[in-house]
Amino acid sequence: MYYHDFLWRPCRGRYAIILALGLIFSSPMAVFAEADAQTLTLPQAASQALAQNPALQVFTPRLVGLEGKRLTADQNPAFELGFEAENVLGSGELNGLDGAEYTLSLSSVIELGGKREARTRVVTGAYGKVEAERRAEALSLLGQITRQFISSLALQERVHLAGEAVELAKSTHDIVRRRAERGAAPKAEVLRARAQLRQSRLEQDRLKAAYDSRRQSLATLLGEETADFETLDGDLFAFTSSENFPALFRRAQKNPAILIYASEERLREAELELALSQSQSDIRWKVGARHLEATGDSALVVGVSVPLFSGRRNRGEVQTAMAARNEIGYRRESALLNLRSRLYEAYRLHQQGVAAVDAMESQILPDLREALALTRNAYEQGRYSYIEWQTAQRELLSAQRDRVDAATTALLNQSLIEQLTAESLTAVQGASVR
Numbered sequence: 316m317y318y319h320d321f322l323w324r325p326c327r328g329r330y331a332i333i334l335a336l337g338l339i340f341s342s343p344m345a346v347f348a349e350a351d352a353q354t355l356t357l358p359q360a361a362s363q364a365l366a367q368n369p370a371l372q373v374f375t376p377r378l379v380g381l382e383g384k385r386l387t388a389d390q391n392p393a394f395e396l397g398f399e400a401e402n403v404l405g406s407g408e409l410n411g412l413d414g415a416e417y418t419l420s421l422s423s424v425i426e427l428g429g430k431r432e433a434r435t436r437v438v439t440g441a442y443g444k445v446e447a448e449r450r451a452e453a454l455s456l457l458g459q460i461t462r463q464f465i466s467s468l469a470l471q472e473r474v475h476l477a478g479e480a481v482e483l484a485k486s487t488h489d490i491v492r493r494r495a496e497r498g499a500a501p502k503a504e505v506l507r508a509r510a511q512l513r514q515s516r517l518e519q520d521r522l523k524a525a526y527d528s529r530r531q532s533l534a535t536l537l538g539e540e541t542a543d544f545e546t547l548d549g550d551l552f553a554f555t556s557s558e559n560f561p562a563l564f565r566r567a568q569k570n571p572a573i574l575i576y577a578s579e580e581r582l583r584e585a586e587l588e589l590a591l592s593q594s595q596s597d598i599r600w601k602v603g604a605r606h607l608e609a610t611g612d613s614a615l616v617v618g619v620s621v622p623l624f625s626g627r628r629n630r631g632e633v634q635t636a637m638a639a640r641n642e643i644g645y646r647r648e649s650a651l652l653n654l655r656s657r658l659y660e661a662y663r664l665h666q667q668g669v670a671a672v673d674a675m676e677s678q679i680l681p682d683l684r685e686a687l688a689l690t691r692n693a694y695e696q697g698r699y700s701y702i703e704w705q706t707a708q709r710e711l712l713s714a715q716r717d718r719v720d721a722a723t724t725a726l727l728n729q730s731l732i733e734q735l736t737a738e739s740l741t742a743v744q745g746a747s748v749r
Contacts, residue, residue: 355544367538388434392424420603428595440582447578450571458734469723477519484512566736576647583640590636668725
């Protein structure tokens with residue numbers, strides 16, 4: 316199963332969506348609690364994308380087409396009805412139809428070597444491969460949706476921080492202006508504080524525009540022309556601790572993207588069996604009745620034919636099918652190497668991001684908030700300069716943005732780990748926006 320617990324939030328209960336790989340392909344659905352229509356949760360986004368995204372819809376007609384191929388492959392060789400006329404419209408004694416011979420026959424082929432079963436196994440193998448591709452595509456789509464949701468949630472948090480920066484700049488401007496009115500601060504400080512306030516508002520407007528654009532991109536990924544939601548509901552700072560790397564890699568080997576190779580290997584094995592079956596000659600038979608116009612007599616006609624040297628002529632097809640089968644193993648090993656590399660990078664970046672957020676929340680931000688408060692008091696008492704107060708503000712705002720960046724890195728890599736392992740790192744849990 317593939318969960319995204321770290322972005323779920325309770326609202327009159329708990330949002331719960333279980334995206335089980337065995338179920339989402341037939342009828343994607345989610346269980347929704349009552350929610351504000353202007354708010355989008357990750358379960359809602361995932362369910363909508365699975366139901367509407369064209370990338371998954373293309374597999375349905377492809378599977379229907381393979382069902383048709385299965386019906387065709389499972390049929391016995393067709394019967395053929397034949398008619399022959401000999402010694403007609405000739406010369407001499409064969410003039411006209413007097414010496415004609417008419418033969419009405421029924422013919423077909425007796426397949427040897429299990430060709431019918433081999434054909435059916437090839438189609439079954441192709442069907443299994445498409446199903447595996449469908450699972451891999453669904454998992455990839457879920458990962459894409461999750462990463463887009465996380466990035467948008469991070470931008471939403473930055474808009475919130477920009478609002479706090481505006482309030483801080485406004486408060487600073489008011490304090491500096493009052494001190495200047497008392498003659499305790501020069502006019503230049505008032506002008507600098509006012510410029511800082513305007514710059515903060517410009518940055519807030521820029522982030523709002525960027526967030527609006529990101530909302531539209533997310534809506535497009537969901538198959539919508541316009542975004543019908545205003546805010547995203549999720550917790551950017553809720554993390555899970557991952558298992559040790561060897562355990563994660565063992566789980567990743569069951570990823571649908573890797574299991575595709577097993578399905579393709581079964582398909583190539585079936586194609587090899589079909590090629591081998593073609594090496595055994597089929598028996599073509601014919602039975603019919605012949606009428607001789609000259610004597611008015613009739614006779615039974617029976618014929619049997621067998622192609623010669625079929626095995627020798629088919630060696631090229633067997634060799635090609637065998638090479639295609641042997642290739643799968645090497646491709647799978649290469650994919651596992653790439654998977655291991657990606658998984659380890661995500662594993663380390665996730666660990667580093669979580670550690671960075673913990674350090675900021677437990678040590679850095681508390682120190683900077685206290686330092687800002689002390690610097691503000693000292694400035695109001697005339698013991699610190701305006702520049703020192705501004706430096707304390709910038710350091711706090713920068714650390715808050717770094718916290719958002721670290722959290723985004725942790726969650727994006729957590730999402731990638733879940734996609735690569737096709738499993739959640741934790742059980743379902745609620746989370747609320749901070």
